[in-house]
Amino acid sequence: MSVPPFALRPPAPRTTGPEGPVTVAPGVTWIGALDPGLRSFDVILKTSNGTTYNSYLVRGSEGVAVIDTVKAEFTGAFFKRFEESASYDEIRYIVLNHLEPDHTGAVPELVRRAPQAEILLSPRGLPMLRALLGAEFDNAKVRPVTTGHSADLGDRKLDFINTPYVHWPDTQCTWLADARVLFTCDLFGSHFCDGRLFEDQVDDFRLAFDNYFDRIMRPFRSFVTSALDKIEPLDFAVLAPAHGPILRSAPRDWLARTRLLATPRRKADSAEKVLLIFYVSAYGSTAQLAQAIHDGAEEEPGVRVSLFDLEGSDISPFLDLIEEADGIALGTPTINGDAVRTVWDMLARLVDIETKGKLGAAFGSYGWSGEAVRLVEARLQGLKMRLPEPGLRVKLHPSPEELEEGRAFGRRLAQQLTGTAAPREIDFAELAAR
Numbered sequence: 524m525s526v527p528p529f530a531l532r533p534p535a536p537r538t539t540g541p542e543g544p545v546t547v548a549p550g551v552t553w554i555g556a557l558d559p560g561l562r563s564f565d566v567i568l569k570t571s572n573g574t575t576y577n578s579y580l581v582r583g584s585e586g587v588a589v590i591d592t593v594k595a596e597f598t599g600a601f602f603k604r605f606e607e608s609a610s611y612d613e614i615r616y617i618v619l620n621h622l623e624p625d626h627t628g629a630v631p632e633l634v635r636r637a638p639q640a641e642i643l644l645s646p647r648g649l650p651m652l653r654a655l656l657g658a659e660f661d662n663a664k665v666r667p668v669t670t671g672h673s674a675d676l677g678d679r680k681l682d683f684i685n686t687p688y689v690h691w692p693d694t695q696c697t698w699l700a701d702a703r704v705l706f707t708c709d710l711f712g713s714h715f716c717d718g719r720l721f722e723d724q725v726d727d728f729r730l731a732f733d734n735y736f737d738r739i740m741r742p743f744r745s746f747v748t749s750a751l752d753k754i755e756p757l758d759f760a761v762l763a764p765a766h767g768p769i770l771r772s773a774p775r776d777w778l779a780r781t782r783l784l785a786t787p788r789r790k791a792d793s794a795e796k797v798l799l800i801f802y803v804s805a806y807g808s809t810a811q812l813a814q815a816i817h818d819g820a821e822e823e824p825g826v827r828v829s830l831f832d833l834e835g836s837d838i839s840p841f842l843d844l845i846e847e848a849d850g851i852a853l854g855t856p857t858i859n860g861d862a863v864r865t866v867w868d869m870l871a872r873l874v875d876i877e878t879k880g881k882l883g884a885a886f887g888s889y890g891w892s893g894e895a896v897r898l899v900e901a902r903l904q905g906l907k908m909r910l911p912e913p914g915l916r917v918k919l920h921p922s923p924e925e926l927e928e929g930r931a932f933g934r935r936l937a938q939q940l941t942g943t944a945a946p947r948e949i950d951f952a953e954l955a956a957r
């Protein structure tokens with residue numbers, strides 16, 4: 524992947540913005556809010572440049588549509604900008620491209636103020652809207668929409684494109700063909716608050732754009748690619764995301780950049796299979812086992828095996844490797860009835876990448892109770908990985924026989940990858956009973 528270099532100086536965005544609404548395209552207005560002070564988003568993402576909640580208003584000859592809203596604390600700014608742009612009785616549609624609270628904070632109050640408005644959202648957003656509106660859901664006018672459906676505003680219309688899992692199952696994009704504006708919600712978003720709003724006017728936000736992708740979109744990379752395939756044929760002039768700068772001077776570059784970020788460097792169907800073995804070892808026993816598993820796996824033709832000592836390593840660089848790998852084996856001694864912290868750190872970070880269906884395995888040395896291997900296996904199962912082999916445990920120092928067992932374990936893992944052994948998967952209930 525070759526991403527252009529980041530700015531050498533830290534970005535210094537302008538954190539104050541226009542008081543009122545901002546024109547994005549003819550009959551399209553930004554009515555969102557700036558949140559320059561935000562330093563952590565969704566608990567998982569550092570936001571050193573704050574963020575914006577972008578809400579848009581589309582005016583047609585027969586009413587207006589509000590597309591997404593803002594986080595609850597910012598409803599004041601949202602309603603003020605809305606009221607400068609339209610009146611509540613003009614609202615024909617409230618389009619919810621994604622039901623996460625940072626986009627729906629003003630929805631309950633907006634529905635109260637505009638009870639005539641039809642709420643348009645994907646079918647998978649329905650239960651989320653029900654949870655958001657509570658008892659008021661039953662009185663609201665709600666229409667599920669998907670690809671092929673549209674909403675009429677008189678002289679213009681909105682078309683919907685179902686793009687699940689960019690970022691939640693409910694996500695969709697809304698297309699305003701006459702103005703060539705695509706409202707993409709979290710897709711193409713970035714946490715970067717700059718009151719100048721437009722990509723060609725704000726400071727360099729590429730770091731924020733890539734970081735947003737890494738923490739929000741990367742776990743759904745294949746869904747992102749599917750969404751891009753649907754969007755690419757559209758003749759868009761503006762990509763209007765729900766966070767960060769509005770992309771209007773080179774929108775196709777941002778699509779290409781996103782595709783690059785979403786594209787695996789190594790093809791999943793590559794002939795050579797990749798197995799990564801990670802371990803931590805205080806006294807060398809788990810390390811010996813790791814080496815034996817490595818040596819055994821290497822005997823299987825067509826498998827590239829690599830061994831890594833996790834102790835003292837930064838986890839982040841391994842995520843790229845794991846994402847491209849076909850399988851991982853994790854080794855840990857049992858310390859105080861658990862796997863060691865470094866291994867848990869690695870396992871915690873695996874939520875940032877797609878792991879479903881990859882081969883997983885655990886191994887380790889122990890003194891008397893040996894819980895660590897089973898705990899790691901449960902976590903790998905939780906990550907929807909495929910576990911073909913019950914974990915390998917040895918008591919204290921591995922004997923020559925146990926090292927041979929380790930080599931056989933490695934061979935069997937490798938054969939699962941090449942398909943020379945019949946695919947199998949251990950039963951979780953059986954695992955718990957062990």
Ligand SMILES: Cc1cc2nc3c(=O)[nH]c(=O)nc-3n(C[C@H](O)[C@H](O)[C@H](O)COP(=O)(O)O)c2cc1C
Binds near residue numbers: 805855858859
């Ligand atoms: C601080 C400490 C706590 C330990 N706690 C456990 C434990 O709870 N259960 C267990 O089976 N072994 C326990 N052990 C024993 C280790 O798992 C054992 O020494 C193992 O062989 C170490 O593997 P290594 O050489 O790969 O570090 C503990 C060892 C240490 C040093």
